[in-house]
Amino acid sequence: MNPEPLTSSAGAELVVDIGPVAHGGHCVARHEGRVVFVRHGIPGEKARIRLTDAGESAKFWRADVVEVLDPSPDRVPHFWRVADAPASWGHGRPPVGGAELGHISLARQRRLKSEVLAEQLSRLAGVDLSPEVEAVGGATADGDETHDGGAGLAWRTRAGFTITAGGKLGMHAHRSDHVIPVREMPLAVEGVNALRLWDIDLQGIERVEVAAPANGSRPLVLLVPAPGTRAKRLSSILAQLPADISVASYDPLKDETLQLRGRTWVQESAAGHDYRVTGAGFWQIHRDAPETLVGAVTGLLHDGGFLEPGAAVADLYAGAGLFTAPLADAVGETGSVLSVEGAPGTSRDARKNLHGAPQVEIVQGRVERVLRQRPRSFDALVLDPPRAGAGKAVVNQLMAASPRAIAYVSCDPASFARDIGYFQQGGWSLAQLRAFDLYPHTHHLETVALLTPRG
CATH class of the missing domain: 2.40.50.140 (Nucleic acid-binding proteins)
Structure with missing residues (x-):
């Protein structure tokens, strides 16, 4: 050729x-x-x-x-035709984003993710390590999820959609403003698909966020109206939605959630606790992620002797308190847990979720500011930063707090590896690392690391 x-x-x-x-x-x-x-x-x-x-x-x-x-x-044959690139381009349009590995067997997906994590750690942190990416969700003997017979589907309890010019449910193509109509979401749990949002006239709406908790509690549909959308249009959409779900509108500029029907939050469950999470608040999207991550974090800290009754710990980027509650259980009333979250609404959720734990102090604010204003010693720190990672300044503050150990939860291999490099420069070591395939058929993965001072 x-x-x-x-x-x-x-x-x-x-x-x-x-x-x-x-x-x-x-x-x-x-x-x-x-x-x-x-x-x-x-x-x-x-x-x-x-x-x-x-x-x-x-x-x-x-x-x-x-x-x-x-x-x-x-x-393998792609499970979702609108996300299959050859089929989509054969019809003259790009595929939707969000299922970019759907053409690869699950076992190979995990091997590829392991390769990516190893390469990032080697290049950005100088760490020579090839961790196996673990399946989650009650894995079968060959490592596949069992919720849907091992296809790696039906795991998303949260899903976001945009709206086509004609008012139909859609999703964006990768790195594009092109919106493609969708009539199913195979990665989502049945609670999301059962709403059949693709049958509804959504004119006047810019975006729709759906939360359908894995515990079966009441789903929430969050509507983001376009500027100028009138209340009558929202009422029309409300009438088309099932009567037994909660519906709210959300203004991202004001970070304001308004009740339209039912609640403006959902009830989630993990590690023996119930959590209130506002519509725009953060919660892990894989149905088994909360239990998996809590088990990994507390297991690493407990096995190392860093999490025991009377210990002083901090949960940074704490969200609604997913890790705070089990940390409070572990340290008991003789210990202490500082929970820091930057988003005001999510921090309010944490206060409601932890109101019965006197050993927990909840502070709303940026992690770097709180650590600077409230210097103290800790036995252990837990941090679960956003995709951009903690960054060099925060890493330096964490090391300056002189904890005995740090459990670092990350959803991005690149920012994680960069931060591990900062820890290494400061005299810390990557003691243990686990990686989880919490996002099958996408390139994303989650890591949980245990970091300790050298010597």
Whole structure:
């Protein structure tokens, strides 16, 4: 085959050999020396790709697979047609985002995620480690989830959708304003799909967020109206929704949630506790994530002798108190737990959830500010920062607090590895690490690390 001419035109098609996996849900390919980040491929495949983001002066291009010429043995039929790149581009449109690994067997997905985590740790932290990414959700003998017979589906208790120009439920294509109508969400639990939001006229709404707790409690539909949407339009949408669910509207600019019917929050459960979580508040989206992460965090700290009655601990980026409550159980009334959360609404949730635990002090504010204003000693710290990570300044503050151990929960391998590098520079070591496949069919994974001072 003659080499195809180099082109900088988005929409052009090239034939490439798919190279190694990279962080972000794509693989690395090259075309006449140019790096191309390709989605919907598998390392070792030969494929025809369509450039989706290209420029002559760009350092790299982006592309989707549109035809597989030499498939990997780990390629499987995609479970969701609107997310299948070859099928979607065959109909002249991009695939929806959010299921970019759906064409790969679950076992290979986990191996690829392990490779990404190992590469990030090596490159950004100088740590030579290849942790196995664990399945969650009552795994079968071969490591597949059992909620849906091992297909890795029906795990999302929360889902967000945008709305098409015609008022229909939709989702964005990756890195695009293009909205694609959807009539199912296979990654979501039945409580989300049973609402059948795709049958509703949603004109006047910009975005819809749905929470359907795994414990079966009352779902919540959160509507984000477009500017100028009148109350009459909201009433019309409300009449189309099932009567036994809660409905609220949310103004992201004011961070204000208004009740339309039922409650403005949902009740979640984990580790023997119930949690109130406001509609816009954070909660782990995999149905088994809360129990999995609580077990991993408390297990690492307890086994190391860092979590026992009378201990002083802090839960940073604490959210509604997922870790705070079991930490309070572990230290007992003779211990203490400082719970720090920046979002005012979520911090209010934590106060309601922990009102019966006198050993817990809840502070609303930025972690770096609270640590600076309230210097104290801790036996252990738990931190679960947002995707951007903690950052160098916060890491330095954490080490300055001189805890005996830190449990770090992360949803992003790159920011996690960067922060681990900062800890290493400060004289700390990565003592233990576990990785969990809490987001099957996507490139995301969750890690729980135990960090201790060297010596």
